[in-house]
Amino acid sequence: MNVNKKxxxxxxxRFSLSWQLSLGMASxxxxxxxVFAFILSQIIRQYYGKIPEALYQWLGVTIIIGGACVxxxxxxxxxxILRPVKSIEATIEAFEDDPMTDVRAKRSGLNDEFSDLVxxxxxxxxxxxxxxxxxxxFVSDVSHELRTPVTIVKGHMxxxxxxxxxEPDVLEDSxxxxxxEMQRMETLINExxxxxxxxxxxxxNVSEITDxxxxxxxxxxxxxxxxxxxxxxxxxxxxxxxNVKVRQDHMEQILIILADNAVKYSLERKEIHFAxxxxxxxxxxxxxxxxxxxxxxxxxxxFDRFYRVDKARSRAKGGNGxxxxxxxxxxxxxxxxxxxxxxxxxGSVFTVRMPLYRENAND
Numbered sequence: 187m188n189v190n191k192k193x194x195x196x197x198x199x200r201f202s203l204s205w206q207l208s209l210g211m212a213s214x215x216x217x218x219x220x221v222f223a224f225i226l227s228q229i230i231r232q233y234y235g236k237i238p239e240a241l242y243q244w245l246g247v248t249i250i251i252g253g254a255c256v257x258x259x260x261x262x263x264x265x266x267i268l269r270p271v272k273s274i275e276a277t278i279e280a281f282e283d284d285p286m287t288d289v290r291a292k293r294s295g296l297n298d299e300f301s302d303l304v305x306x307x308x309x310x311x312x313x314x315x316x317x318x319x320x321x322x323x324f325v326s327d328v329s330h331e332l333r334t335p336v337t338i339v340k341g342h343m344x345x346x347x348x349x350x351x352x353e354p355d356v357l358e359d360s361x362x363x364x365x366x367e368m369q370r371m372e373t374l375i376n377e378x379x380x381x382x383x384x385x386x387x388x389x390x391n392v393s394e395i396t397d398x399x400x401x402x403x404x405x406x407x408x409x410x411x412x413x414x415x416x417x418x419x420x421x422x423x424x425x426x427x428x429n430v431k432v433r434q435d436h437m438e439q440i441l442i443i444l445a446d447n448a449v450k451y452s453l454e455r456k457e458i459h460f461a462x463x464x465x466x467x468x469x470x471x472x473x474x475x476x477x478x479x480x481x482x483x484x485x486x487x488x489f490d491r492f493y494r495v496d497k498a499r500s501r502a503k504g505g506n507g508x509x510x511x512x513x514x515x516x517x518x519x520x521x522x523x524x525x526x527x528x529x530x531x532x533g534s535v536f537t538v539r540m541p542l543y544r545e546n547a548n549d
Contacts, residue, residue: 211260216253223249270300274307281311285318332375335367392520395543396437398428398469399462405441406460413449416456423463430469431543432520440524441471443513444536448475451534468522468539476533485528489514513538 223245273291280289290311291304342360399422410418430437448458452475461472480488489510517524521541528534 211256215256216249219249219252267300270304274304277307277311281314286315332371335371338367339364392431392433394431394433395429396432396434398430398437398471398540399424401434401437402441402460402462402471405438405445409445409449409458416449416452416458418458418460420460421462423461424469425464428462428464428469429543430520430540432540436516436520437540440513440516440538441473443509444473444538447509447536448473448477448534451475452477455533464542467542469542471538471540472535474533474535479530479532479534480526480528481530485526485534488526489524 227245270291270293277289277291280287290308293301293304342364346357346360403420403422406418406420409416445458445460452458455476457476459472459474461470461474463470514524517538517540522539524536524538526534526536
């Protein structure tokens with residue numbers, strides 16, 4: 187109520203821009219016409235002597251009517267030109283009242299500076315709302331996922347406070363369990379931060395160009411080195427350099443997540459297959475394992491944050507259910523797509539498709 191009252195009072199006593207500019211233009215007309223009338227009267231007096239009284243009256247009436255016409259025309263013209271300002275003001279006030287509002291400033295039909303300002307404002311509100319949503323989701327995820335480890339640590343601390351001082355076995359077991367939970371909380375927080383950052387990548391600001399062939403080969407060689415117990419195969423069908431407009435560390439993170447996921451869920455047949463190919467406008471990277479596979483229901487939800495196919499087994503393997511969510515959001519942020527084909531007991535194939543970068547659109 188107080189906010190509305192202040193808005194009404196502000197509107198009632200303010201001197202709008204339309205009035206200011208209209209009065210300014212009318213005043214300018216008055217001054218110019220007065221100067222013109224004075225010069226004209228001096229010329230007439232010089233050649234014809236005394237100026238008739240009626241001429242003065244006609245000049246006065248012309249000044250008044252002309253000034254009024256100029257004021258009216260300027261006022262209407264400025265009201266039309268400044269229409270986007272009203273829309274911008276209404277949008278900002280709506281955003282101030284509700285940061286998640288759907289109200290947006292309307293573009294005028296003209297391609298002018300106000301249209302550019304409206305576009306910038308709408309993009310800024312969209313970006314702020316994405317940040318607010320990510321923050322709310324992050325807080326919700328943190329409170330949900332950290333509740334269990336915090337409860338476990340608190341329980342062990344209570345146990346130590348009661349009996350741990352006098353019983354070495356209880357002390358050792360509680361310290362180990364608490365440290366394990368603290369390590370899991372640290373990993374979880376880092377992954378949630380990565381997920382939040384992945385949702386906020388402005389692709390229009392990315393200028394780094396990455397050679398996909400070299401990057402995929404490097405990740406493939408690294409996993410061969412750190413997992414010698416696995417058989418790694420690679421089908422590289424690239425016939426030329428495949429460049430993608432994506433940060434190299436982000437693309438590497440995506441591939442590491444997929445390869446690490448394949449290693450984790452390959453229990454009996456320890457074999458991982460990489461594939462790299464190119465179409466007319468996209469590059470495709472495939473990571474295939476021959477492990478447990480997924481049912482149709484699990485495959486449809488595997489990219490959901492914190493979703494685990496087998497929660498107990500996933501937790502034992504160090505998973506928090508965030509890796510694939512991070513990969514999907516990174517891929518989507520750069521205009522690509524990630525898909526999954528899986529059959530229970532036959533393994534899974536993750537395919538990443540990223541748009542190729544062309545220096546010249548005519549190429």
